[in-house]
Amino acid sequence: MADRAVTRTGKDEDGDITSLCNPNASWSPRKSGDAIYDIENNVHTYHVPWKSGRTEIRVVNGSTGKYLRTDRDNTNKNNLDDLPDC
Known part of the structure; x- marks a missing residue:
């Protein structure tokens, strides 16, 4: 098992996350x-790294199916929607 750092995300026209990316990693991009x-x-x-820690990426069951999300905290700098595009 590998622990993969995510620094970018692919998004569709609705802003939904379609892929996880890290331009420095051989596994990237990885479809959602x-x-x-x-x-x-x-x-x-998978996790989002940041200067003072990391935020885990987890699977959530939504009304339209499963999707990826980071745990909530006091900052939005590690939210998948806010990461730069792949």
Whole structure:
């Protein structure tokens, strides 16, 4: 199992996350569906790194299906929507 740092995200026209990216990593880009599989099956973990720590990326069951989200905290700098595009 690898612990993968996510520094960018791909988004569709509605702003939904379509992929997780890190331009310095050989696994990047990783489609959201594949990342969801990785997390749910303990294949890989994903996180957003930042200067004073990290924020885990997890799978959430929404009204339209499963999606990726970071845990809430006091900052928006690590939210998947706020990361630069892949």
